[in-house]
Structures are given as C-alpha cells and as structure tokens.
Amino acid sequence: MSGCQNVGLVPTMGALHEGHRSLIEASVGKCDTTVVSVFVNPTQFGPNEDFDKYPRTLEADVEICRVAGADVVFAPSAEEMYNVPHPLTPSPVGAGGNLTMVMPPLDYVDKLCGKSRPGHFDGVCTVVNKLFNVVRPDYAFFGEKDRQQLIIIQKMVKDLNIPVEIVPCPIVRDADGLALSSRNKYLTPEQKTDALALNKILHNIKMCYNKGITDIKSLSETAYAFLNENHSLEYIEFLDKNDLERKEAADSDTVVFIAAKVGGVRLIDNMELDCHAPA
Numbered sequence: 001m002s003g004c005q006n007v008g009l010v011p012t013m014g015a016l017h018e019g020h021r022s023l024i025e026a027s028v029g030k031c032d033t034t035v036v037s038v039f040v041n042p043t044q045f046g047p048n049e050d051f052d053k054y055p056r057t058l059e060a061d062v063e064i065c066r067v068a069g070a071d072v073v074f075a076p077s078a079e080e081m082y083n084v085p086h087p088l089t090p091s092p093v094g095a096g097g098n099l100t101m102v103m104p105p106l107d108y109v110d111k112l113c114g115k116s117r118p119g120h121f122d123g124v125c126t127v128v129n130k131l132f133n134v135v136r137p138d139y140a141f142f143g144e145k146d147r148q149q150l151i152i153i154q155k156m157v158k159d160l161n162i163p164v165e166i167v168p169c170p171i172v173r174d175a176d177g178l179a180l181s182s183r184n185k186y187l188t189p190e191q192k193t194d195a196l197a198l199n200k201i202l203h204n205i206k207m208c209y210n211k212g213i214t215d216i217k218s219l220s221e222t223a224y225a226f227l228n229e230n231h232s233l234e235y236i237e238f239l240d241k242n243d244l245e246r247k248e249a250a251d252s253d254t255v256v257f258i259a260a261k262v263g264g265v266r267l268i269d270n271m272e273l274d275c276h277a278p279a
C-alpha cells in the first residue's frame with residue numbers, strides 16, 4: 001500500500017445486515033482500503049444486558065464484508081483488544097477496574113440510551129478510540145441509526161484532536177420501515193409488527209410538525225395512538241441534532257429519538273424533523 005492511500009474503518013459488533021453493508025459500501029466508495037471491525041465489546045454492556053446472548057455470526061459476516069468489497073475484517077478477541085483476560089471497567093467515580101477509559105461529557109450521556117445504560121458510552125468511546133489507534137483510519141463510518149453514539153463520537157474526535165473524519169450514514173430500514181438492527185433477530189413475526197410502531201410514531205410526529213405543531217408535549221402525546229400493551233416505551237425525546245441539548249419547542253434542528261421494548265427486545269429509532277429523505 002502506498003503512503004497516500006486512504007483507509008476507511010467501519011466499526012461493528014457483527015451480525016451484519018443491510019445497514020452495516022451500507023456503511024461498508026460507503027467506505028469502499030470513498031476509500032482505497034476498507035477495514036471492518038467485528039467486536040462484541042464487553043465494556044459497553046451493563047451487567048444485566050445481552051452481552052452473552054448477542055448474536056455472533058463471524059463466518060457470515062466475513063462473507064458480507066467480502067461481497068461488499070471490504071479489504072480487511074478485524075475480529076479480535078476481548079483479550080487481544082484489551083490486553084487483559086477480563087477487562088473490568090472502573091466504577092463511575094474512577095475507582096477499581098483495570099482499564100484506562102474515555103468518558104464523554106455528562107450532558108451527552110445523561111439522556112436517551114446513556115440514561116438507561118450507565119457507562120455504555122464510556123465503553124463505546126474507549127473501544128472506538130482503541131480501534132482508531134490500532135487501524136489508524138482516515139475516515140470512520142457510523143450509522144445515524146445510533147445517532148447519540150454518532151454525536152458522542154464526533155464530540156470525542158473533536159475534543160481529543162483525533163485525526164479521523166467521521167462520516168455519518170443514513171438509517172437503512174426494511175420495506176415496512178423498521179430500522180434494521182442485529183437485535184431484530186430476537187423478534188417473532190408478531191413482535192416485528194408491534195416494532196413498526198416506533199417508525200410510525202416518528203413519521204406521525206414529523207407530519208404534525210410539518211402542519212405547524214411545535215409544542216413538544218403535544219407532539220409526544222401523539223405517540224400513544226400507536227402503542228399497545230406489548231410496548232414498553234422508554235423515551236421520546238426532542239433534542240438538538242448537533243449537541244443533544246433538549247429543545248424547548250420543535251424546530252428545524254430537532255431530532256426525535258424513541259426507544260421501546262417489544263417482547264423484551266430493546267429497539268431504538270430517530271428522525272430529523274427537517275429532513276426530506278424518505279424514512
């Protein structure tokens with residue numbers, strides 16, 4: 001590889017689907033060399049989360065990477081990645097543990113998924129930082145599906161002067177509008193139908209906003225028409241698309257974020273109010 005070739009990195013946890021494939025293809029289209037990392041990162045899972053159960057399908061993942069045009073699949077073990085057999089994160093006050101961690105600012109993590117998953121984004125920022133140091137990419141591709149993660153990574157890169165350009169990639173959905181996710185594999189066909197409510201709620205909020213409603217309480221309340229006893233709603237939040245500040249009223253910089261459990265499977269989605277792309 002000559003010195004002026006550029007490298008794109010697509011960090012993933014595997015169980016690859018069309019959403020991941022769109023990131024890989026974006027990298028292949030922009031970069032000379034594309035590296036896909038496949039690593040189910042233990043430090044971003046809480047003690048009662050699905051780390052052990054998380055789908056692991058490396059052989060199929062490698063094939064998807066190959067077909068999409070990736071050059072390298074980097075799939076380290078936890079020990080290789082962390083240099084210790086059992087990576088232990090420090091407590092929130094920095095005591096204990098056996099790792100140096102990267103912690104994003106509280107304002108970025110005290111809401112959305114960060115609120116219900118304490119320490120999650122410390123694990124994400126730490127592993128992404130490590131991947132950047134190992135792979136040294138010029139570009140790194142992240143999906144808007146995990147928009148809080150994307151905004152936090154952009155903040156980390158800016159704050160720590162990391163020499164990489166973050167490339168946001170749009171959410172890929174199935175024909176019914178469900179945002180693709182590795183966790184969709186856990187859903188039964190009936191639960192999949194219930195899961196469509198998330199996207200319908202976001203669409204409906206956007207429609208109401210386009211009709212001139214900007215009051216956040218009124219917009220939030222429109223969600224209930226789409227929810228039934230199979231949904232356990234975690235949040236609907238209206239935040240600024242640049243820094244995740246809470247909005248007083250919906251405007252063109254607003255992103256609506258939603259999370260709900262369906263049959264015990266935690267699903268997330270989000271939508272920009274001012275975006276005209278089909279969702």
Ligand code: AMP
Pocket residue numbers: 011012013014018019020022023141142143144145146169170171172173179180181182
């Ligand atoms: P994960 O394997 O879930 O950690 O995701 C790896 C990357 O793929 C992240 O940047 C995600 O935001 C992105 N991603 C996952 N699902 C989708 C999707 N449906 N559309 C676009 N990007 C996605």
